[in-house]
Amino acid sequence: xxxxxxxxxxxxxxxxxxxxxxxxxxxxxxxxxxxxxxxxxxxxxxxxxxxxxxxxxxxxxxxxxxxxxxxxxxxxxxxxxxxxxxxxxxx
Numbered sequence: 001x002x003x004x005x006x007x008x009x010x011x012x013x014x015x016x017x018x019x020x021x022x023x024x025x026x027x028x029x030x031x032x033x034x035x036x037x038x039x040x041x042x043x044x045x046x047x048x049x050x051x052x053x054x055x056x057x058x059x060x061x062x063x064x065x066x067x068x069x070x071x072x073x074x075x076x077x078x079x080x081x082x083x084x085x086x087x088x089x090x091x
Contacts, residue, residue: 020060023053 031046033039 020053020057023049027053
């Protein structure tokens with residue numbers, strides 16, 4: 001039971017200190033300091049960092065292996081269809 005609890009705690013700590021979370025914190029810091037100092041370029045970069053980290057989260061969440069397998073299957077189907085068209089025109 002203690003081992004499961006330790007794994008849970010490690011995963012929570014891992015999530016808190018993940019790259020995405022650090023990027024969001026950096027973006028929030030840049031955004032907040034830009035608002036406080038009244039510097040538009042810091043505000044811009046803060047917003048860009050936050051948007052980028054959210055995009056990174058969704059990109060990492062996607063199952064890329066499945067995606068590329070689907071793309072490969074579509075390519076095979078397309079090539080087969082093109083081959084059948086060429087064979088039909090040659091007859």
